[in-house]
Every structure is written in C-alpha cells, then in structure tokens.
Amino acid sequence: MPVVERGEKIAFKNAAERTLQDGQMRRNLRHATTVIRGKREIVVNEIDDWQELREQAKQIKTKALKNLPRLLEQLEENVKKAGGQVHWARDADEASDIVKQLAKQSGAQEVVKIKSMTTEEINLNRVLADEGIQAIETDLAELIIQLGNDESTHIVVPSVHWNRDQIRELFVREFNQPELTNNPPELANAARAYLRRKFLTAKVAVSGANFAVAETGSVGIVESEGNGRMCLTLPETLISVMGIEKVIPTWEELSPILELLPRSATGERMNPYTSIWSGTRENDGPKNFHLVLLDNGRTDILKDSVARETLHCIRCGACLNICPVYRRTGGQAYQSPYSGPIGAIFSPQIWRSERHFAHLPFASSLCGACADVCPVKIPIPRILTQLRYRMKRQSGQAGFFERFAIGLVTWFFMREQRFAWLLKLAKFGQVPFKRKDKLASVPLMGAWFEARDLPAVADETFRDWWKKNKS
Amino acid sequence: MQVLCAELGIQIVKVGLFLACFNESLFPETGKSVVKILEQLNCEVDFPLAQTCCGQLQYNSGFQEHTLALARRFVDIFAPYDAVVSPSSSCTHMVKEVFLQLAEDFNDHDFELKVRNLAQKTWEFTEFLVDKLKVTKLGAYYPHTVTYHATCSSSLGLKLDDRPLRLLKQVEGLELVEMESANECCGFGGTFAVKNKEVSTAMLQDKIAAIEAVDVKYCVAVDNSCLMHIGGGLSKKNSEIEVIHLADILASRKEEI
Numbered sequence: 001m002p003v004v005e006r007g008e009k010i011a012f013k014n015a016a017e018r019t020l021q022d023g024q025m026r027r028n029l030r031h032a033t034t035v036i037r038g039k040r041e042i043v044v045n046e047i048d049d050w051q052e053l054r055e056q057a058k059q060i061k062t063k064a065l066k067n068l069p070r071l072l073e074q075l076e077e078n079v080k081k082a083g084g085q086v087h088w089a090r091d092a093d094e095a096s097d098i099v100k101q102l103a104k105q106s107g108a109q110e111v112v113k114i115k116s117m118t119t120e121e122i123n124l125n126r127v128l129a130d131e132g133i134q135a136i137e138t139d140l141a142e143l144i145i146q147l148g149n150d151e152s153t154h155i156v157v158p159s160v161h162w163n164r165d166q167i168r169e170l171f172v173r174e175f176n177q178p179e180l181t182n183n184p185p186e187l188a189n190a191a192r193a194y195l196r197r198k199f200l201t202a203k204v205a206v207s208g209a210n211f212a213v214a215e216t217g218s219v220g221i222v223e224s225e226g227n228g229r230m231c232l233t234l235p236e237t238l239i240s241v242m243g244i245e246k247v248i249p250t251w252e253e254l255s256p257i258l259e260l261l262p263r264s265a266t267g268e269r270m271n272p273y274t275s276i277w278s279g280t281r282e283n284d285g286p287k288n289f290h291l292v293l294l295d296n297g298r299t300d301i302l303k304d305s306v307a308r309e310t311l312h313c314i315r316c317g318a319c320l321n322i323c324p325v326y327r328r329t330g331g332q333a334y335q336s337p338y339s340g341p342i343g344a345i346f347s348p349q350i351w352r353s354e355r356h357f358a359h360l361p362f363a364s365s366l367c368g369a370c371a372d373v374c375p376v377k378i379p380i381p382r383i384l385t386q387l388r389y390r391m392k393r394q395s396g397q398a399g400f401f402e403r404f405a406i407g408l409v410t411w412f413f414m415r416e417q418r419f420a421w422l423l424k425l426a427k428f429g430q431v432p433f434k435r436k437d438k439l440a441s442v443p444l445m446g447a448w449f450e451a452r453d454l455p456a457v458a459d460e461t462f463r464d465w466w467k468k469n470k471s
Numbered sequence: 472m473q474v475l476c477a478e479l480g481i482q483i484v485k486v487g488l489f490l491a492c493f494n495e496s497l498f499p500e501t502g503k504s505v506v507k508i509l510e511q512l513n514c515e516v517d518f519p520l521a522q523t524c525c526g527q528l529q530y531n532s533g534f535q536e537h538t539l540a541l542a543r544r545f546v547d548i549f550a551p552y553d554a555v556v557s558p559s560s561s562c563t564h565m566v567k568e569v570f571l572q573l574a575e576d577f578n579d580h581d582f583e584l585k586v587r588n589l590a591q592k593t594w595e596f597t598e599f600l601v602d603k604l605k606v607t608k609l610g611a612y613y614p615h616t617v618t619y620h621a622t623c624s625s626s627l628g629l630k631l632d633d634r635p636l637r638l639l640k641q642v643e644g645l646e647l648v649e650m651e652s653a654n655e656c657c658g659f660g661g662t663f664a665v666k667n668k669e670v671s672t673a674m675l676q677d678k679i680a681a682i683e684a685v686d687v688k689y690c691v692a693v694d695n696s697c698l699m700h701i702g703g704g705l706s707k708k709n710s711e712i713e714v715i716h717l718a719d720i721l722a723s724r725k726e727e728i
C-alpha cells in the first residue's frame with residue numbers, strides 16, 4: 001500500500017514524483033496539517049513568553065550536548081542504582097540486536113510497543129519479526145500503519161494521511177466488525193478492545209524516550225492516548241531505546257521542554273499522559289528495566305559546529321506541518337522514519353553512506369518556515385545549506401557540470417567588466433528564443449520552462465540606463 | 472515631499488543602491504522606480520557600477536567558497552555609503568545574515584568586522600522607507616485591484632511584518648484583496664525550481680490558484696525573483712493577471728498616467 005517503500009532508496013525527486021500523484025493523500029494531509037496548525041497557533045499565542053521559552057530550551061539543549069559524555073555516565077549510574085540496566089549501542093544493528101536478545105531471553109512471542117522514532121530508526125519490528133517475535137504497535141496512528149501495511153508519513157501522527165473512511169474500512173476488515181461507522185470515538189473503541197487483549201497478555205514492552213533526566217536516572221514518555229501508560233505498567237520487562245541526545249541534566253531544565261512540546265506537537269496545553277520512571281520498583285510496574293542508549297551517527301553530528309543543532313530536536317512535528325514541500329509530497333517521499341524538514345537534515349547525517357539521502361538537503365526551497373516555528377529554534381535552512389556544502393565537496397565527478405557552471409558564473413561576477421560582458425552575451429544569446437519580451441523555452445532549461453516563462457533580458461539594462469542618465 | 476522631509480528634519484542620506492543582478496537585467500524598471508522614490512525623499516542615490524551579485528545562487532547550491540569571494544568583494548564596494556538599500560529582500564537577507572555566518576564559518580575576522588559594519592546600515596527598500604525615512608505616504612496613484620504575496624525572505628527572513636502593506640494601503644485608487652495563504656512559499660527557491668521541479672511546480676500551481684481565486688489584476692510583492700517565478704507560471708497558462716514589484720506601484724503618479 002505505501003506509494004514509496006522505505007527500502008527503495010531512490011532520489012527524493014523521483015519519490016516525490018510518485019507521491020505527488022496521490023491526490024487523496026494530498027487532500028488528507030493538507031486538511032490534517034491545517035487543523036493541527038490552527039490548534040497550535042491558539043495555544044502558542046496565549047503564552048506571553050513563548051519566545052523566551054524557546055530561547056531557554058535552546059540554551060538547555062546546547063549546554064546538555066556540550067556535557068553529553070558526563071551526563072550519559074551520570075544517567076547510566078543512576079539508572080543502575082535504581083535497579084535498571086544500561087546497554088550502549090554504536091549503531092542501529094547493535095541496538096536492534098540488544099533488544100532482540102532481551103526479548104528472546106524473556107521467551108516472549110509478542111511485544112507491545114509504545115510509539116517511538118528510535119525503534120523505527122533501528123528497524124526493530126522487522127528484526128524481531130525475523131526472529132519470530134511479533135511487535136504490536138499500540139499507538140492508534142501507528143497501529144493503523146501496521147494493520148494497513150503502510151509506511152508512516154509523519155513523526156507525530158504516522159497515519160496523518162489516512163482519513164476516517166479509510167480507517168473504518170481497515171478496521172472493519174481487520175477486526176471483523178462490519179457494523180463499525182466512521183465516527184472517531186467508535187473507531188478508537190474498536191482499536192482499544194483489540195489492544196486491551198494485547199496489553200493483558202504481553203510480557204515485554206518496548207518504548208522510546210522523549211527525554212531522560214540524568215540527576216535521577218529517570219526516563220520519560222509523553223503521549224495522548226494512554227496506551228503508553230499501559231505498556232509501562234503491565235508487562236514484566238520494559239526495554240527503552242533512546243537516542244543519546246535526549247538526556248537533560250536536571251528536572252528543572254526539563255520544564256520548558258515539557259511546556260513547548262505538547263503545544264507545538266498537537267496543539268494541546270498539556271499532553272494527557274506524561275509517564276516518568278526511574279529504574280524498577282517492587283510490586284509496581286515492570287520487574288526488569290533496560291535502557292538502550294543509541295548513538296547511530298549522533299556523535300558524528302556533534303562534530304559539525306553548525307549542523308550540531310540537529311540534535312536539539314524534540315520531535316514535535318511542527319516543522320512538518322508548516323513545510324510547503326512536506327505538505328505536498330507527504331512523508332513517504334523522504335524514505336525514512338524522519339520526514340519533513342527535520343528528516344531532510346537528520347537522515348543524511350545519521351545514514352551517511354546511503355547515497356539517496358544525499359538528495360534530501362536539496363529538497364527544500366529554503367523558505368524558512370520550519371526555523372520560524374521550531375520550538376527549540378533549530379536553524380534548519382542554515383543546516384540544509386551547510387549539508388549542501390558538505391555534499392558538494394564530497395561529490396567529485398558527479399557534480400562536475402554544476403561545479404563548472406557555478407565556477408563560470410562566479411568568474412563573470414568577480415569583475416564589473418566581465419559582468420557587463422555576461423549581460424551582453426545573454427542579450428545576444430536570447431534572440432532566437434525571444435517572443436516579445438519573454439522567453440518561452442530555452443534548450444537545456446526544460447525543467448524551468450515546462451511550467452513557467454521567463455522575462456527576457458531588457459534591451460536597456462539598468463546599468464546602461466544609469467550610465468546614460470545618471471552618471 | 473522634499474519639504475516634508477526637511478520639516479521632519481530628515482537629512483540627506485547618501486544611499487548606495489544595491490539592485491541585484493536579476494533586477495538589473497530583467498527588471499530595470501524596478502531600479503528606476505526605487506531611484507525615483509528615494510530621490511523624491513531627499514536621498515542622494517548612487518549606483519556603484521562595480522556591483523554584480525551577492526552570491527545567493529552559489530550559497531544555496533552549496534558553493535560557500537565562491538560565495539565568500541563575492542561577499543568579500545561586495546562589502547568593499549558598499550562600505551562608503553551611509554545606507555545600502557535594495558529592492559530584493561532575499562539579497563538583503565544574504566548581506567545581513569548569511570555574510571555574517573560565512574565570516575564565522577570561515578573564521579575571517581577582518582571580513583566579519585566589515586560585514587557587521589555593513590549589515591547595520593543595509594536595508595530592504597520598504598524597511599528603509601518605513602523605519603529609516605519614516606514615511607508611508609508617497610503620493611502614489613494606482614487604480615487597480617492587487618493581491619499581496621508575502622515572500623519568504625521578506626516575511627520569514629527579514630521579518631518585515633506589515634511594512635509593505637502599510638505602504639500599499641496609502642496608495643490612492645488601489646484596492647487590496649487578500650489571497651489565501653499569502654505567506655506560503657511560491658516554490659521558487661533558486662535551483663530548487665529545477666532540481667525538484669515536480670514539487671516546485673506543485674507549490675507554484677497552488678500559489679497561482681490562490682491568486683486566481685481572488686479577482687485582481689496584479690500580484691504584488693517585494694521580490695522580483697519570486698515574481699519572476701509566479702509571473703512565469705501565470706503567463707505560461709495565459710492568465711490575465713500580471714505581477715508587479717511594490718516599488719513600481721509606489722512610483723506611479725496620477726499625473727503620469
């Protein structure tokens with residue numbers, strides 16, 4: 001069912017060509033993102049010091065990343081003290097392997113999952129399935145994707161491109177309930193009934209983490225539905241996979257982030273469920289707790305002083321909802337769990353050897369709406385151009401034509417006289433293509449002229465006019 | 472107007488006009504309009520002929536060294552003026568923000584000092600009128616219905632807010648109609664329009680649909696680059712609607728029609 005599959009590894013442009021044809025997806029996505037944006041705007045505007053909060057959060061993240069090695073050690077120590085175990089994973093394979101081994105040890109055939117980006121990043125569901133262990137997604141939107149054999153299109157609401165009629169159809173089929181209507185509460189109830197049975201029987205739960213607090217070794221999840229709370233309390237074993245950048249030094253520093261996140265993500269003042277746990281407790285919650293700390297390219301990101309801020313992301317999805325590119329192509333064109341503007345900067349940095357991701361930093365008009373809305377002020381356009389720069393420096397042969405063209409244009413621009421020649425050259429060269437004062441098509445520039453004309457170079461350029469009349 | 476300026480105590484400002492390469496060649500009228508308006512407001516306008524391009528194309532394509540070479544050249548050319556004014560917000564944004572980032576990235580302190588000095592006296596055209604010269608009423612006359620497209624560089628990059636609209640609202644005879652999602656990107660983005668033409672075209676088509684949904688004769692903006700994109704799309708589908716730079720509206724006078 002997905003229009004583009006994650007493993008296809010094609011250039012963004014080719015993937016987008018396909019997703020753009022999907023009119024139903026585009027209508028659903030446009031509608032859903034408009035609704036979320038409207039809600040976000042209301043709850044953001046009612047906070048007087050929103051801009052200060054953003055700045056505060058940015059500072060907190062900057063500081064935390066600066067002290068990352070120390071904070072991670074502190075976190076490890078405190079998690080262990082509280083009865084949990086900590087595992088370090090250099091990359092995705094190591095992380096999924098750790099989870100797989102732990103699940104196998106518990107003898108579980110099924111694990112229940114809380115919606116999590118990192119487990120998507122490490123492709124956990126597939127790795128477990130190969131071992132004969134079924135991962136059950138318990139987040140409603142994620143469940144829809146799983147039952148529908150689809151791919152996520154949004155980091156907060158994976159099934160944002162599904163409308164309720166489509167969801168009803170799916171549930172009727174999957175739950176065998178022909179009497180279902182497309183009324184959202186009714187649909188949610190059907191999913192709830194299905195999930196309850198899973199919660200009560202599962203021995204192992206897998207989660208991600210929205211944050212961890214180093215000073216107490218606590219890990220936290222924010223969610224809207226309560227399914228996460230079920231996963232965190234009922235099963236015997238809890239395995240949480242967390243990107244190393246999610247650690248915060250103290251509880252106090254967590255507060256601005258918890259204020260920014262729900263408002264930015266779902267337009268709620270507060271998310272209905274915030275679960276925080278520290279290790280294990282007797283007769284309460286899981287008996288075994290494992291924290292898997294995932295690097296997967298993150299320490300490399302830290303080395304770039306500009307792109308480093310990519311790791312400030314709190315995964316709210318606000319940049320997706322506002323992005324004019326994402327809103328048209330949808331998330332599948334990005335071929336990664338991370339889509340939209342954050343995906344365009346994150347995927348090429350954590351999967352450096354995947355050539356198709358090198359196209360992502362160019363998949364933006366650099367309009368800047370993402371940076372404007374981002375609750376932690378990540379300068380996404382600046383990081384996009386930084387990555388473009390890095391990629392151009394790496395792409396030897398492939399970029400030869402562009403390198404030559406840009407070099408030539410720059411050569412013309414380096415001297416006044418050369419620029420004057422360039423203008424003359426253009427005026428002369430355009431003659432065969434000129435129709436009145438416009439150019440309707442020019443060889444080698446078909447990509448532009450398919451949908452657009454171009455004004456012709458004026459008979460009298462401003463320079464000529466100025467020389468004649470003013471100087 | 473000159474009398475008014477004198478009364479308000481506005482001194483003669485020596486302005487270096489930074490027109491931008493595409494304006495010089497494709498939209499010379501906009502340059503003339505800017506000169507006309509600034510001169511009426513008692514500015515002494517100079518167009519340094521050594522200027523070429525700010526390097527935006529190079530920068531957005533990932534060629535930072537090329538951009539830096541052009542930027543170093545640029546700051547020397549415009550250093551002598553009291554103010555540098557440009558009718559292109561994306562190019563103004565290059566000078567005010569990107570040049571500084573380049574100086575930091577390449578650790579060039581000498582260049583950084585020059586950029587800081589230049590950035591604080593560089594203005595986008597409408598910003599210069601409203602904030603520096605403190606005028607919104609210019610005696611313009613333009614008896615047409617128009618809709619305003621808030622370009623990304625002007626609204627998100629430079630945060631011009633309602634400055635362009637305040638100027639437009641003072642134009643006699645002009646009827647302003649608001650389009651839907653007026654501040655959403657038109658899909659230009661320099662080479663993006665070519666490298667990702669399908670997405671760019673999808674964005675352009677939505678922008679054109681929003682413009683056509685309101686009954687206007689012109690689409691106005693403060694960036695000719697975006698207008699070239701939108702206008703190119705309108706013209707390709709033989710639409711009656713045309714595009715016009717805000718400066719060209721502000722320079723229209725009743726007696727000249």
Ligand code: SF4
Nearest residue numbers: 313314316317319374
């Ligand atoms: S980059 Fe910013 S806006 Fe986008 S998901 Fe991350 S925190 Fe949210």
